[in-house]
Amino acid sequence: MRALTYERFGGPLSVSDVPEPELPADGALVRVLASGLCRSDWHGWMGHDPDIAVFPHIPGHEFAGEVVAVGSAVSGVAVGERVTAPFVYACGLCSVCRAGDGQVCPEQTQPGFTRPGSFAELVVVERAATNLIRLPAEVTFGQAAALGCRMATAFRAVVHRGQVQPGEWVVVFGCGGVGLAAIMVAAAAGARVVAVDPHPAARARAERLGAMVALPPSSDLVERLQELTGGGAHVALDCLGSPEVCRDSVLSLRGAAGRCRWACCSAGRPRCRWAA
Amino acid sequence: MGLLLGGPTPLPMGRVIGWELTVLGSHGMAATDYPELLSWVAEGRLPLQTLLADRAPLSLAEAAEALPRMGQQAGAGILLIDPTRA
Numbered sequence: 146m147r148a149l150t151y152e153r154f155g156g157p158l159s160v161s162d163v164p165e166p167e168l169p170a171d172g173a174l175v176r177v178l179a180s181g182l183c184r185s186d187w188h189g190w191m192g193h194d195p196d197i198a199v200f201p202h203i204p205g206h207e208f209a210g211e212v213v214a215v216g217s218a219v220s221g222v223a224v225g226e227r228v229t230a231p232f233v234y235a236c237g238l239c240s241v242c243r244a245g246d247g248q249v250c251p252e253q254t255q256p257g258f259t260r261p262g263s264f265a266e267l268v269v270v271e272r273a274a275t276n277l278i279r280l281p282a283e284v285t286f287g288q289a290a291a292l293g294c295r296m297a298t299a300f301r302a303v304v305h306r307g308q309v310q311p312g313e314w315v316v317v318f319g320c321g322g323v324g325l326a327a328i329m330v331a332a333a334a335g336a337r338v339v340a341v342d343p344h345p346a347a348r349a350r351a352e353r354l355g356a357m358v359a360l361p362p363s364s365d366l367v368e369r370l371q372e373l374t375g376g377g378a379h380v381a382l383d384c385l386g387s388p389e390v391c392r393d394s395v396l397s398l399r400g401a402a403g404r405c406r407w408a409c410c411s412a413g414r415p416r417c418r419w420a421a
Numbered sequence: 422m423g424l425l426l427g428g429p430t431p432l433p434m435g436r437v438i439g440w441e442l443t444v445l446g447s448h449g450m451a452a453t454d455y456p457e458l459l460s461w462v463a464e465g466r467l468p469l470q471t472l473l474a475d476r477a478p479l480s481l482a483e484a485a486e487a488l489p490r491m492g493q494q495a496g497a498g499i500l501l502i503d504p505t506r507a
Contacts, residue, residue, distance in 0.1 A: 147504065149481045149488075158485035182484055182500040187491035204488070205502070233449050247451035264484060266504050278455045283463035287478070291469050291499050292458065294449060300458045302447035322499065325472060333466045354471060388430045395433050400440035 148265035150201035154192030163201070166261055166269045173222055173273035174214040175230075179290035180263040181207035184322065189258060196258040205262035206232040206255060207293025209286040212277075219273045227280040229289040230270045231297065232256065237275030247275060248301070299326035299384075303334060307380040311335030314374040316397050319385030320347035320359070327382050328354045336380075339373060341366065341393075370397040474498030480506040 148163045168174045186204040189197050209229040215222045234254045235247025242250050254271055256262040261269070270276050280289050303309050315331040317324050320342035331338045332355025340351035340359040348359035360369065370393075371377050377399025383390045437444060450458070461467050478501040479487060487500060 147481060149485050158488055160481045160485055177504045179478065180502040180504065182479070182487060182491065182502055184491050186488055190488060191492065229455075231449060231452050231455070233451075235451060242451075245451060245453055247453070248449040264481060264502060264504065276452050278452050278459070281459055281463045284459055287473070287501055288462055288469050289459075290501055291473055292462070293499075295499075296467070296469070296472075297450040297455070297458065298447060300461075301450040301454065302445075304457075305450075305454065306445045306447045322472075329467055329472070330461075333461065354468075391430050392433055395436055395442060395444070398440070398442050400442075 146266040148203045148261075149205070150203050151190060152200050154190065154197075158190070163203070163265070165267055168214055168216050168269060169271060170216040170218040171272050171274070172216045173212050173219060173228075173270045173277055175208070175210045175228060175268050175270055176213045177205075177208050177263045177266060177268050178210040179208065179286040180205050181290045181293040183207055183293060183295070185294065186257065186262075186264075194258055196255065198259075203261040203263075203265050204257045205264035205268070206257035207290050208256075208263035208268060209280060209289035210268075213267070215273060222273055222277060226277075227282075227286070228270070229278050229280060229292070230256075230276045231278070232294045234260075234271045234276045237272045242275065295322040295326040296330070298323050299330050302382060303327055303330045303336075303380070307382070309334045309336045309380050312337065313379035314339065314377075314399075316341065316370055316374070316378040316381045316394065317351070317356070318342075318381070318383050318390045318394055320344070320351040321384065324382075324384035325350060325354055327384055328356050331380075331382075332356070337374075339370060339378070341370075367393055367396045371399075374399070376400075472499050474500050476500075478503035478506065480504075 146165050149160050151158050212226045233248050235242045235250035236252035254260050313336050315336040316339045317327050318341045320340050328338050338356045340356035342348050351359040378397050381394035381397045383394045484502045
């Protein structure tokens with residue numbers, strides 16, 4: 146099959162014929178019909194990710210496509226089904242997975258990082274019973290690939306972790322891929338969204354996607370946010386990942402006089418740095 | 422949610438304690454939680470089209486040229502690859 150590969154970090158990227166991946170008994174082989182190009186792929190190529198250790202390496206971790214083969218131990222999955230998968234392949238067996246938290250499975254593998262990814266004609270989804278996601282007919286392959294790590298990460302942070310309610314104030318720091326996705330999700334959830342980013346183009350994009358206002362960082366940023374939100378945000382999201390933003394996201398929150406407030410910062414096993 | 426590189430990060434924990442704030446991590450999403458997200462997409466609640474770069478999907482060869490530029494690109498929209506394109 147044709148695939149995009151590199152032999153060393155920072156080295157040439159080439160497209161060539163490589164052997165088709167082996168199909169594990171509990172896996173599925175998917176023909177990739179759309180794959181997102183993410184800043185995490187660049188981080189991987191640059192050598193920022195110790196999980197990439199086998200070369201030539203095929204990057205790519207946000208994809209959608211059709212099932213072309215299933216392993217002998219997989220039932221209930223048909224060839225031709227339209228599918229996607231999370232960028233973390235959970236084992237489906239450990240106590241973390243059984244509790245429904247496969248996104249932080251300690252036995253996880255990751256396409257495009259610990260194993261060959263989706264910048265290829267074919268990609269393996271390990272533990273298909275756990276990790277294959279069927280696409281509704283209304284969702285295109287391109288849309289599903291565009292969800293990728295950024296939209297799934299943003300959706301979980303806003304809806305499940307932040308539990309954003311209609312009318313609440315949400316401050317999103319960093320308007321890259323995951324930040325813009327968080328703005329879209331928070332606006333769709335009915336929140337009043339304030340975005341922060343140093344780049345005018347990113348701020349303009351944030352406002353088009355549903356932010357009421359987008360501010361550049363400044364020395365009085367925290368005070369401005371506290372004032373703008375009438376006493377602080379209900380939820381602040383660090384979508385950049387810097388110590389300064391972590392600090393400011395905490396300081397932009399309102400006190401817990403009424404109900405719980407949240408800041409989402411990174412924790413656990415990092416992967417999707419902020420997607421482009 | 423943004424990933425912190427390079428060791429432990431100091432937080433204003435005095436504020437967290439005094440104002441009873443909650444600090445949460447978030448990292449991806451399990452497959453079992455995707456149907457809710459996909460239903461938002463199917464219902465048109467998330468205008469994904471506006472996140473996409475305004476261009477046709479890249480071939481693998483075009484992606485090979487685009488990947489090294491991902492480090493500096495900002496706000497240009499999501500690039501999609503179609504590996505079936507020659």
